[in-house]
Amino acid sequence: MGAAVAYFLAQRGAAVTVVERSGVACAASGKSGGFLALDWCDGSALGPLARASFALHADLARAISTDYGYRRLDTYMVVARERGSVSGGHRVEAPGWIDGDGAVTGALGSTETTAQVHPARFTNALLDASRATVRMGVVQEVIERDGVARGVRVDGETLEGDAVVLALGPWTSHVAGRRLPRVRGLKGYSVTLAGADLPAHALFVDYRTADGRALEPEIVPRADGDVYVCGMADHAPLPEAPEGVEVSDAACEVLARAAGRVSTALAKATITRRQACYRPVTDDGLPLIGRVPGLPGAYVATGHGPWGMLNAPATGLALAELITQGASASVDLDAFDPAR
Ligand SMILES: Cc1cc2nc3c(=O)[nH]c(=O)nc-3n(C[C@H](O)[C@H](O)[C@H](O)COP(=O)(O)OP(=O)(O)OC[C@H]3O[C@@H](n4cnc5c(N)ncnc54)[C@H](O)[C@@H]3O)c2cc1C
Secondary structure (H helix, E strand, O other), X not given: OHHHHHHHHHHOOOOOEEEEOOOOOOOHHHHOOOEEEOOOOOOOOOXXXXXXXXXXXXXXXXXXXXXXXXXXXXXXXXXEEOOOOOOOOOOOOOOOOOOOOOEEEEXXXXXXXXXXXXXXXXXHHHHXXXXXXXXXXXXXXXXXXXXXXEEEEEOOEEEEOOOEEEOOHHHHHHHHHHHOOOEEEEEEEEEEEEOOOOOOEEEEEEEEOOOOOEEXXXXXXXXXXXXXXXXXXXXXXXXXOHHHOOOOHHHHHXXXXXXXXXXXXXXXXXXXXXXXXXXXXXXXXXXXXXEOOOOOOEEEEEOOHHHHHHHHHHHHHHHXXXXXXXXXXXXXXXXXXXXX
16 A cells, blocks of 8 residues: 555655565565456445556556566356365366366456456555655654644654655554554465466365365466465464564465365475465455544555455555545545544
């Protein structure tokens, strides 16, 4: 979110400083699936934000010269079990590489409606294109003078600014305190697999482990040849900082095994990365995008839950419009008003 806001602010002529405590894209924005869908948020308040974002992703991929793995995909629903095969075979025409003991039960999206980015490369590309100054350090608090946000305290030093945007993901409440609705972190695991050369497809899998756990792993082959697999929600508490996030090898093995049950190429692939990260979630499931209540000059962009990579562009654009013009012209932000 910080990178997206920086990009669209810079497009409007603002000089932007991004403060990052650990590393650009070190958390969910570097370790997520990067899966994008045009219409999967339809029917909820997120629908227009997601549609605007999906279109902006295509524009950004053209406007930014760095290749960050943006491409359109066909997306399938698959049923698989850790033990035994699914009877009846594929219910729809299935790509040849889905040749394990599972079954493809439907098409969830096409190249018209689903796409992907490599999340870490996308975040870095946005930030590079913004030409923002990146300042490494820990934001401790928002500095107020005369009831207006004037900057932030970073490792004891004051950093002045005309506007302050809080985009600390699941850590946003650590700095915002009670000024904003609570933002929590929901942990998830992921692995990347190498050695399987797969086409541009994404799979959403209905999976049962041998001991009866119901999981919904997502399998997303990437443009760079890696295959990303995520799932396994975990209610472990959010650590103080991203470097404190612990990875469970057992959870990662479950994900890799699930991928291997779907495809023989994935059964032979090797695990190259075991990761975990926390998506920022709010109590009502909607992101916080807008002014921080009671503190002029302060804004927030977080709480996007499972759709933060998808919704970053429209969030960044809308917030940049709000900051520089006083209102968002591209997306109606009412549903995401932090004062709701
Ligand atoms: C396993 C998993 C898979 C996902 N897959 C998808 C997907 O396929 N598609 C999709 O759209 N979304 C997906 N998401 C959701 C998406 O990743 C998140 O919604 C999004 O990355 C959140 O971005 P953010 O900028 O709000 O938070 P973050 O990415 O967490 O960024 C917050 C940043 O703030 C920094 N920070 C924290 N505290 C401080 C401080 N005090 N001072 C300075 N810096 C600080 C952190 O170091 C971090 O870099 C997934 C999430 C998970 C967990």
